[in-house]
Amino acid sequence: MADGKDIKKALDDIVDRKYTFMHICGTHEAAIAKSGLRSILPEDLKIVMGPGCPVCITPQGEIDAAIEMAEKGCIIATYGDLMRVPGTKGSLDNIDGDVRVVQGVHKAVEIAEKTDKEVVFISVGFETTAPTVAATLLTDPPDNFSIVCCHRFVPPAMKYLLEQGEAQIDGFMLPGHVCVVAGYEEYEEFKVPQVVAGFEADDILLGLYMLVKQVKEGRGEVENAYPRAVSREGNKKAMDMIYRVFESHDVDWRGFPVIPDSGLKLKPEFEKYDALKKFDVEIKHVEKHSACICDKVLRGVADPTDCKLFGKACTPQNPVGPCMVSHEGACKIWALYNQKR
Structure with missing residues (x-):
């Protein structure tokens, strides 16, 4: 596939039912939003953000x-x-x-x-x-x-998501930056479709195409669509x-x-x-007492726009939850780039 147009056509041709994939990287979310990628994806193909923003998941x-x-x-x-x-x-x-x-x-x-x-x-x-x-x-x-x-x-969080089955995920787009350092060998224990992808729009389209292809062929393995930066080890x-x-x-x-x-x-x-x-300081567990649904966004079971605070009480200028704070947070990204599901 020579370029993005070819990949886009191949993706359109291969999508034959509803698919949902999760990426676990705030930079992927930013790249998807900035390029307007969701607007050109097949109607039945959805990509959601998981716990890929380290600031957002800091309790x-x-x-x-x-x-x-x-x-x-x-x-x-x-x-x-x-x-x-x-x-x-x-x-x-x-x-x-x-x-x-x-x-x-x-x-x-x-x-x-x-x-x-x-x-x-x-x-x-x-x-x-x-x-x-x-x-x-x-x-x-x-x-x-x-x-x-x-x-x-990241892998233990993926394991948790898979074990809970809360979000109906067909596969994962693995975090390119993390895999540059950690490789992807550890992800091979998860027998679900997974693709390591880069951060250009073409990279993400290719990753999605490879994920759909794995699902259609009944495979559940790790493929590397970002070999220019990532190796297995x-x-x-x-x-x-x-x-x-x-x-x-x-x-x-x-x-x-x-x-x-x-x-x-x-x-x-x-x-x-x-x-x-x-300094004899303890990190204490804190129960959630807010209408903010960042927890659901981070688990891939809600979009930022599902939150009744989004764009009203919670904005980039006045964030209520962590996903509206970080430049890798889904809520801030959706607010900045006027994203819709």
């Missing part, structure tokens, strides 16, 4: 812990997307504390090197950002530097670095219950950098 308890540390006098450093994510006591951008936006963990370390105050980096992200944090901790950063580890792995050096510093544990995802072995925590030999232990 309120982790935000509350960060706020508590700021109230204890720590300098809090984190990514800009996390600043407006609501906890139970507000968000990091409206508290009386020293909270700074940084481009990465190395910038947080630079702050620590220039002050006597305690600096805490709120470390979020999937397999994509965890290696840089691991590499930084291996360099023996200053004693006044520590992290709140909010990293999560991924970046072994980066993954080895993660496992030198972190180990897996059971953790909350916003919109989900506790998912076994889906989070990362520091190994005992690196616990001096664990801000929770250092």
